Amino acid sequence: MASNSSTQSREQRKKSRFDWTPYLLILPSLIYLAVFFAWPMVRGLNLAVREDGAALALQTEPSRNSATAGQLPRGTEVNILDQQGNTIPPEELQQGNITTETWFQIRSQDSNGQPIEGWVSEQRIRVREADENGVPLAGTVRSVISSTADPQTSVFTEPNENSEVLGKLEARTPVEILSQTVLEVWYLIRAESGNGTVEGWAQSRYIRVFEDPSQGRIDQGNVSQFTTRFIERMLSDRFFMPAFGMTVLLTVLIIPAQFVLAIIMALVIQAELKGTGFFLYVFSIALGVSDLAVGILWYSIFTQLGYLNSILLSLGLIDQPLTYLSADTRYWIVIAIWLAELWRATSIVMVIVVAGMQAISREVLEAAEVFGANLWQRIRYIILPLLRPSLQVALILRTILALQVFAVVIALGGGEVVTVLANETYRQYDALRNPNMAAAYASFILLLSMITSIFYLRAIRSQEEVAE
Amino acid sequence: MTTIAETQKPAVQASAEVQAIHRRMLRRQRVRRALTYLLGIILSLWVIIPIWFIASMALTTPAVVRSFPKGVLPFIPLSTETMEFFLSSRGILPGIVNSVIVAVITLVLSTLIAAPAGYALSRFIFRGRDMFRLAILAVRAFPIVVLSIPLAVVFLRAGVYDNVYSLALMHTALALPTTILVLGSVFASIPYELEEAAMVFGCSRAQAFRHVVLPLVLPGIAASAIFTFVLSWNEVFAASILTVQNRTLPAQVLVNLNTSSEPYQFAGGFFMMIPALIFIFFIRRYLFNMWGQISK
Numbered sequence: 030m031a032s033n034s035s036t037q038s039r040e041q042r043k044k045s046r047f048d049w050t051p052y053l054l055i056l057p058s059l060i061y062l063a064v065f066f067a068w069p070m071v072r073g074l075n076l077a078v079r080e081d082g083a084a085l086a087l088q089t090e091p092s093r094n095s096a097t098a099g100q101l102p103r104g105t106e107v108n109i110l111d112q113q114g115n116t117i118p119p120e121e122l123q124q125g126n127i128t129t130e131t132w133f134q135i136r137s138q139d140s141n142g143q144p145i146e147g148w149v150s151e152q153r154i155r156v157r158e159a160d161e162n163g164v165p166l167a168g169t170v171r172s173v174i175s176s177t178a179d180p181q182t183s184v185f186t187e188p189n190e191n192s193e194v195l196g197k198l199e200a201r202t203p204v205e206i207l208s209q210t211v212l213e214v215w216y217l218i219r220a221e222s223g224n225g226t227v228e229g230w231a232q233s234r235y236i237r238v239f240e241d242p243s244q245g246r247i248d249q250g251n252v253s254q255f256t257t258r259f260i261e262r263m264l265s266d267r268f269f270m271p272a273f274g275m276t277v278l279l280t281v282l283i284i285p286a287q288f289v290l291a292i293i294m295a296l297v298i299q300a301e302l303k304g305t306g307f308f309l310y311v312f313s314i315a316l317g318v319s320d321l322a323v324g325i326l327w328y329s330i331f332t333q334l335g336y337l338n339s340i341l342l343s344l345g346l347i348d349q350p351l352t353y354l355s356a357d358t359r360y361w362i363v364i365a366i367w368l369a370e371l372w373r374a375t376s377i378v379m380v381i382v383v384a385g386m387q388a389i390s391r392e393v394l395e396a397a398e399v400f401g402a403n404l405w406q407r408i409r410y411i412i413l414p415l416l417r418p419s420l421q422v423a424l425i426l427r428t429i430l431a432l433q434v435f436a437v438v439i440a441l442g443g444g445e446v447v448t449v450l451a452n453e454t455y456r457q458y459d460a461l462r463n464p465n466m467a468a469a470y471a472s473f474i475l476l477l478s479m480i481t482s483i484f485y486l487r488a489i490r491s492q493e494e495v496a497e
Numbered sequence: 498m499t500t501i502a503e504t505q506k507p508a509v510q511a512s513a514e515v516q517a518i519h520r521r522m523l524r525r526q527r528v529r530r531a532l533t534y535l536l537g538i539i540l541s542l543w544v545i546i547p548i549w550f551i552a553s554m555a556l557t558t559p560a561v562v563r564s565f566p567k568g569v570l571p572f573i574p575l576s577t578e579t580m581e582f583f584l585s586s587r588g589i590l591p592g593i594v595n596s597v598i599v600a601v602i603t604l605v606l607s608t609l610i611a612a613p614a615g616y617a618l619s620r621f622i623f624r625g626r627d628m629f630r631l632a633i634l635a636v637r638a639f640p641i642v643v644l645s646i647p648l649a650v651v652f653l654r655a656g657v658y659d660n661v662y663s664l665a666l667m668h669t670a671l672a673l674p675t676t677i678l679v680l681g682s683v684f685a686s687i688p689y690e691l692e693e694a695a696m697v698f699g700c701s702r703a704q705a706f707r708h709v710v711l712p713l714v715l716p717g718i719a720a721s722a723i724f725t726f727v728l729s730w731n732e733v734f735a736a737s738i739l740t741v742q743n744r745t746l747p748a749q750v751l752v753n754l755n756t757s758s759e760p761y762q763f764a765g766g767f768f769m770m771i772p773a774l775i776f777i778f779f780i781r782r783y784l785f786n787m788w789g790q791i792s793k
Binding site for chain 2: 048055058073293296297307309316318334336338425426429433439440464471
């Protein structure tokens with residue numbers, strides 16, 4: 030602390046001049062954490078309660094720059110009053126060629142039943158004759174207005190711009206649409222051109238697929254809206270309660286056992302025998318081992334042809350290998366996950382506890398020993414109370430990590446029979462391709478972490494108040 | 498005369514008694530030491546035996562891996578076949594390369610950004626210092642899971658999804674709070690007087706830092722950097738979310754876990770542990786500095 034006091038005296042000497050140096054030094058880390066931590070965190074919470082494109086903003090004029098007349102939710106049926114061709118500015122289209130865009134004047138009722146009118150771009154509403162699969166039946170070639178681009182629309186042999194060009198179509202040529210690619214990027218069309226019938230692929234943005242419509246439906250919104258849909262869906266998800274229950278169960282099973290084991294390890298190290306360095310290395314190995322590797326490691330023990338069965342068989346305790354990690358023996362999966370987490374994450378608690386113990390003065394312990402306190406009394410009345418700040422930090426850290434246990438569960442339980450919240454987050458994002466639901470799960474984990482942290486902080490503080 | 502005899506007699510008796518107590522205490526101490534050793538050895542076995550198991554599986558032939566009951570080295574043939582099989586599996590070598598790239602970028606970025614902040618924390622008392630420390634601790638405590646999903650969506654829109662560099666940016670955000678606190682404690686362990694003396698002899702603050710502080714803190718910075726490397730090398734959740742084609746090693750192993758054979762799994766598990774076994778050995782002296790500081 031000598032450095033601290035000298036810093037203070039230096040600070041007093043320089044009090045007249047404000048020192049910007051520390052602020053400059055912490056600035057990069059603040060910026061980094063704001064960009065890659067705070068902002069994504071806010072976005073993540075947003076993702077869970079906001080739906081992109083849930084509503085469409087109506088414009089007062091057929092232009093994107095005009096004022097907003099109101100909003101209609103996705104899926105609303107609308108009457109079309111008028112249509113008007115409009116040129117998209119190239120910077121908005123971000124494509125080389127400029128095609129025309131049609132704007133519709135629509136009328137409908139908003140959520141309060143009030144009539145509402147406004148202009149929307151054709152991209153946002155679906156107005157066309159389509160077959161049962163949603164493939165439009167007919168259309169016309171759009172006019173392309175650009176000084177540099179080809180005014181004619183090319184028809185290709187394959188849905189690919191590098192394939193052979195079969196022919197070119199003039200603007201306003203009527204075409205028959207036979208099929209489409211995924212995402213409607215290309216249409217297979219048939220049309221009469223100057224040189225006879227052409228059948229091939231054309232890009233959908235050059236084909237207009239509606240003629241004088243009077244009815245339409247809002248297909249795609251451009252405004253995000255607050256929604257509890259994702260949270261409700263998460264709460265009613267059939268994996269939610271099992272995942273939540275298992276996460277809590279594992280946390281409750283792991284943490285106390287881990288702390289007992291870590292304190293024993295710390296006492297062994299604090300005894301300062303010969304070979305403490307060896308114990309220290311061995312006890313902290315797991316600090317650097319990934320949870321996935323630990324999961325696999327314990328899988329090698331608990332799998333049917335694994336080490337546990339090998340040992341039991343060679344001791345003559347069983348006649349044939351038992352099955353542990355199956356849907357019928359879920360408690361064995363829980364035991365395996367418990368042991369694996371105990372093996373892996375005890376080391377970090379141990380390191381924090383040892384660091385805390387080193388701060389306890391040796392005299393206090395020796396005095397207690399002289400006055401006849403036995404080992405248990407010394408732990409109960411001296412070591413544990415003095416370790417409280419370290420234990421508090423370790424407890425918060427470990428609980429938060431236990432709430433997001435993931436790879437160990439996948440490795441030992443396959444992620445189906447026994448599931449946890451982090452695994453559901455992963456499943457929603459990866460297999461079900463639903464980032465909003467994944468964000469809802471992630472936010473739920475965040476909420477649990479915060480609640481437990483606050484609970485620990487309060488519980489430990491109130492104990493201190495009682496002691497005073 | 499009698500008084501002398503009386504005073505001498507108890508003294509002699511007492512010394513015998515003291516010797517007896519002394520002997521008893523010595524014996525008790527020896528028993529206690531033996532018990533502590535026993536406890537230490539049992540706990541060490543609890544850590545070592547599973548590693549021994551997985552090492553035995555990884556360093557033998559695939560045929561032995563599939564056999565039952567399973568043996569352990571040195572009672573089963575030592576072979577590199579299982580490891581070779583794993584390393585030649587699809588996606589593993591690129592995965593290792595990706596993991597190393599991500600970990601090295603994370604290490605460099607987080608050290609460069611965290612070192613000034615750590616220095617500021619250890620050397621300056623400024624308004625907002627405690628707030629900054631608290632914010633860092635809070636960030637340290639936030640779950641990784643919550644960060645991955647929104648970053649994936651953002652990276653997807655920005656066109657930098659499935660990219661080792663964007664994953665490294667994310668890992669840096671994860672490692673930064675720990676690195677700042679650890680480097681803060683590394684700087685704090687160098688007395689400020691050394692720097693002050695250098696400045697008295699005419700060095701500027703920057704010169705004093707370069708010629709006096711830097712050589713002393715380099716080992717600590719190296720230890721922290723190694724720890725960051727291991728952290729990034731091990732990270733599996735964010736890596737699985739943020740990469741699809743360019744997977745890192747843990748993400749690759751995780752994706753194939755349910756469909757792969759036991760030799761692949763065991764070799765993969767052991768291979769991922771190797772850096773931990775080596776690096777923890779080198780930085781074990783610094784561990785308490787690192788984590789001890791965090792609990793303060």
